[in-house]
Amino acid sequence: MCVRTDEDSNRYQKVYGLMPIRLIPTLFVLLWATGFIGARYAMPYAEPFYFLLVRFAIAGFILTAFALATGRRFPNGKTAIHAMITGALIHGAYLSAVFWAIHNGLPAGMSALIVGIQPILTTLLAGAVLKEKIYPRHWLGLILGLAGVALVLFPKLHLGAMGINSATIAASFVAVFCVSAGTIWQKKTGTATDMVTGTTLQYAGACIVTAILSLAFEHQQFEPNGELYFAMAWLVIVLSIGAIFLLMRLIRDGAVNSIASLFYLIPAVTAIMANVLFGEELHGIQYIGMVLVAAAVWVSNSQLGTLRRASA
Numbered sequence: 093m094c095v096r097t098d099e100d101s102n103r104y105q106k107v108y109g110l111m112p113i114r115l116i117p118t119l120f121v122l123l124w125a126t127g128f129i130g131a132r133y134a135m136p137y138a139e140p141f142y143f144l145l146v147r148f149a150i151a152g153f154i155l156t157a158f159a160l161a162t163g164r165r166f167p168n169g170k171t172a173i174h175a176m177i178t179g180a181l182i183h184g185a186y187l188s189a190v191f192w193a194i195h196n197g198l199p200a201g202m203s204a205l206i207v208g209i210q211p212i213l214t215t216l217l218a219g220a221v222l223k224e225k226i227y228p229r230h231w232l233g234l235i236l237g238l239a240g241v242a243l244v245l246f247p248k249l250h251l252g253a254m255g256i257n258s259a260t261i262a263a264s265f266v267a268v269f270c271v272s273a274g275t276i277w278q279k280k281t282g283t284a285t286d287m288v289t290g291t292t293l294q295y296a297g298a299c300i301v302t303a304i305l306s307l308a309f310e311h312q313q314f315e316p317n318g319e320l321y322f323a324m325a326w327l328v329i330v331l332s333i334g335a336i337f338l339l340m341r342l343i344r345d346g347a348v349n350s351i352a353s354l355f356y357l358i359p360a361v362t363a364i365m366a367n368v369l370f371g372e373e374l375h376g377i378q379y380i381g382m383v384l385v386a387a388a389v390w391v392s393n394s395q396l397g398t399l400r401r402a403s404a
């Protein structure tokens with residue numbers, strides 16, 4: 093594992109010093125939610141694995157150029173391998189499984205509902221692997237959050253859809269496990285790694301996963317148009333760089349079980365965005381769910397768990 097130097101700490105201070113730590117979770121939730129909106133714009137015009145491969149490759153190229161320009165040294169040996177494993181799980185396997193399930197007919201609401209159990213699984217893994225203390229308030233918040241997610245997504249579930257089958261449901265559960273395992277792996281092995289070079293190596297791992305999947309199951313097809321290019325640019329800059337850096341910061345500085353509860357806010361925020369951008373109707377039961385989700389995050393994570401107040 094890399095040891096952070098004083099020079100590295102100064103770099104972090106320059107990047108994050110102007111952003112109050114309390115604002116990072118809110119910004120992360122808002123940015124992460126836009127990923128689903130971007131996917132909606134892109135998926136009609138590209139195959140999912142190939143789209144993700146191109147997205148990760150572009151993000152990796154940008155970060156590599158930035159790292160070289162700023163004189164950062166890439167980790168090697170076990171540290172590099174750990175970063176690539178994290179990327180293969182959090183980026184490559186998780187997003188590939190979600191996109192594949194939706195591409196093959198699983199309603200997005202059903203997929204999001206299944207992925208909504210991620211905080212519970214992450215909390216269990218954090219307790220078992222990282223020996224993090226799990227308090228009753230965490231369990232209460234996680235249970236309330238899952239109930240709130242169900243209420244937010246309930247009107248969108250179409251139980252009679254042909255895409256609901258053992259393969260697509262299994263893919264969604266694979267996604268849940270992969271993002272949970274990746275979060276734990278990052279917390280256990282990568283918290284002292286430079287964020288820029290570490291994230292670059294994560295995308296290298298993600299590219300390996302998506303390249304294998306695309307070559308095995310797709311024809312690498314794109315249908316170039318403005319919406320596809322906009323979605324790609326947004327997902328690369330805002331999600332693959334901006335939101336991921338925020339997530340890595342949260343993982344590094346906070347308890348994993350508290351961070352995971354933030355993901356309960358994503359479906360509610362996404363529903364509001366879809367209502368504004370696409371005119372998707374929001375029902376009364378969804379507003380109740382949103383309130384319940386907010387209460388769940390407050391109960392489980394009112395002070396961001398053990399998030400340190402000082403910049404590392």
